[in-house]
Amino acid sequence: MRILGIDPGSRATGYGILEKEGNRLRHIDNGAIFTRSGDEIPQRLETIHSHLCRIIDQYRPQAMAVEQIFLSKNALSALKLGHARGAAILAGVNVGLAVHEYTAMQVKSAVAGYGRADKRQVQEMVRILMNLPEIAQEDASDALAVAICHAHSCGLNNRLESALARQR
Amino acid sequence: MRILGIDPGSRATGYGILEKEGNRLRHIDNGAIFTRSGDEIPQRLETIHSHLCRIIDQYRPQAMAVEQIFLSKNALSALKLGHARGAAILAGVNVGLAVHEYTAMQVKSAVAGYGRADKRQVQEMVRILMNLPEIAQEDASDALAVAICHAHSCGLNNRLESALARQR
Numbered sequence: 144m145r146i147l148g149i150d151p152g153s154r155a156t157g158y159g160i161l162e163k164e165g166n167r168l169r170h171i172d173n174g175a176i177f178t179r180s181g182d183e184i185p186q187r188l189e190t191i192h193s194h195l196c197r198i199i200d201q202y203r204p205q206a207m208a209v210e211q212i213f214l215s216k217n218a219l220s221a222l223k224l225g226h227a228r229g230a231a232i233l234a235g236v237n238v239g240l241a242v243h244e245y246t247a248m249q250v251k252s253a254v255a256g257y258g259r260a261d262k263r264q265v266q267e268m269v270r271i272l273m274n275l276p277e278i279a280q281e282d283a284s285d286a287l288a289v290a291i292c293h294a295h296s297c298g299l300n301n302r303l304e305s306a307l308a309r310q311r
Numbered sequence: 312m313r314i315l316g317i318d319p320g321s322r323a324t325g326y327g328i329l330e331k332e333g334n335r336l337r338h339i340d341n342g343a344i345f346t347r348s349g350d351e352i353p354q355r356l357e358t359i360h361s362h363l364c365r366i367i368d369q370y371r372p373q374a375m376a377v378e379q380i381f382l383s384k385n386a387l388s389a390l391k392l393g394h395a396r397g398a399a400i401l402a403g404v405n406v407g408l409a410v411h412e413y414t415a416m417q418v419k420s421a422v423a424g425y426g427r428a429d430k431r432q433v434q435e436m437v438r439i440l441m442n443l444p445e446i447a448q449e450d451a452s453d454a455l456a457v458a459i460c461h462a463h464s465c466g467l468n469n470r471l472e473s474a475l476a477r478q479r
Contacts, residue, residue, distance in 0.1 A: 185400050185410040192401055218389035222380060225393015230401055232353050232394070233360055242353040 144297070145171070147204035147240075148290025149195070150282045151231040153223040154178055156191050157282025160202045161273065163294040170273035171202060173283035184223075188230040195234035207235035208293035210285070211244040245292045253292035312465070313339070315372035315408075316458025317363070318450045319399040321391040322346055324359050325450025328370045329441065331462040338441035339370060341451040352391075356398040363402035375403035376461035378453070379412040413460045421460035 150157035155178075160171040176194040178187040209232060212224065235242050248258040255268045266284045270277065273287055318325035323346075328339040344362040346355040377400060380392065403410050416426035423436045434452045438445065441455055 183410075184412070185404045188397050188401050189404045192405070212390055218386050221386035221389035222393040222396075225390040225395075226397035226400070227393075228390075229356050229394035229397025233356050233398055233401060236353045236357045237360070244352070 144206065144294075145202060145204040146290045146293050147199065147202065147207045147235070148286040148288065148293065149207060149209045149231045149235075150285035150289065151191070151209065151224065151228040152282060153187060153227045154180070155282045156195070156227060156231055157280065157284070157286035158195065158198055159273075159279070159283055159287030159290050160198070160204060161287065161290050161294065163297075168272060168291060168294055170275060170287070172198075173273075173279045173287050175280050175282045184226055188226055191227055192230040192234050195231055196237075199234060199238055199240070204240065206293060206297070207232075207240045207242045208289045209242060209244055210250060210289050211246045243293050243296070245289055245296070249296075250288050250292045253295045254288045312374065312462075313370060313372040314458040314461050315367065315370065315375045315403070316454040316456065316461065317375060317377045317399050317403075318453035318457065319359070319377065319392065319396040320450060321355060321395045322348070323450045324363070324395060324399055325448065325452070325454035326363065326366055327441075327447070327451055327455030327458050328366070328372060329455065329458050329462065331465075336440060336459060336462055338443060338455070340366075341441075341447050341455050343448050343450045352394055356394055359395055360398040360402050363399055364405075367402060367406055367408070372408065374461060374465070375400075375408045375410045376457045377410060377412055378418060378457050379414050411461050411464070413457055413464070417464075418456050418460045421463045422456045 144163045146161055148159040156176045159173040162169040162171055176191055178190045232242055251260045251265055252258045255264050265288055266278045269284045269287045272291055312331045314329055316327040324344045327341040330337040330339055344359055346358045400410055419428045419433055420426045423432050433456055434446045437452045437455045440459055
């Protein structure tokens with residue numbers, strides 16, 4: 144299964160694509176979409192959305208994963224993040240992708256085995272798990288982290304379903 | 312010129328379409344898109360976006376107007392509003408519509424002639440200006456208000472440009 148992880152942001156939206164083959168994960172691509180600082184909101188959303196649509200079209204993921212946001216510094220930054228997140232999620236929903244949300248703690252637990260791991264530890268674990276020569280750009284790394292989280296989560300769900308099926 | 316006004320919200324997104332013919336405004340349609348309370352964010356965004364795409368396809372507006380948001384009760388509600396606003400704006404941007412933003416004070420001034428007019432006064436003025444038999448649903452009324460604001464604003468710009476052209 145191919146998973147697209149997204150770390151949306153008004154200035155930079157990270158994306159990461161990985162392939163889950165049985166219990167193994169394989170890195171496919173990662174990167175960040177930068178919006179132009181002079182652009183108004185509509186243009187920024189168009190940049191994020193159209194770029195993600197092209198990535199989805201190129202890599203044909205079967206699922207999309209995005210971090211769930213609970214808190215933000217302030218209402219204005221939350222509003223800006225919401226715009227970007229809406230544009231990113233729509234790129235997936237519009238082509239029928241299931242969109243899964245995970246909390247920051249779920250992502251950190253899945254990647255670093257510890258829900259309170261620091262940013263650098265998570266980035267290093269993403270690098271190791273994805274077999275990258277160096278740490279990815281930070282938004283791209285966060286996007287890969289949430290994709291890894293989804294891969295683990297659906298792996299667990301599949302094993303749970305198989306175990307339950309065997310019991311029946 | 313046909314203008315689509317939008318009042319985005321996570322639960323209800325109002326829309327209003329009017330036709331500006333010279334200095335006259337003519338009401339075309341208004342309504343509200345309600346998302347289902349049990350739905351997750353991706354489904355809500357899909358509802359808002361796809362419904363607006365259909366409305367744009369049906370009425371073919373030449374411009375879109377949306378209220379600019381500066382403050383919100385808290386970060387979480389700002390995030391939710393941002394999602395809905397992003398989905399709504401994208402419906403316009405994706406078909407090449409110019410999206411214009413106006414502050415609440417600009418909208419109130421344009422509709423009621425007074426930037427601190429209260430909600431009920433604005434609704435009643437929208438009803439009168441649009442020649443409606445009764446006050447529209449509140450989100451739809453707010454959407455018509457921002458469309459009226461854009462109609463006035465581009466009317467002013469046109470007159471300014473004509474005046475400047477005559478001076479040359």
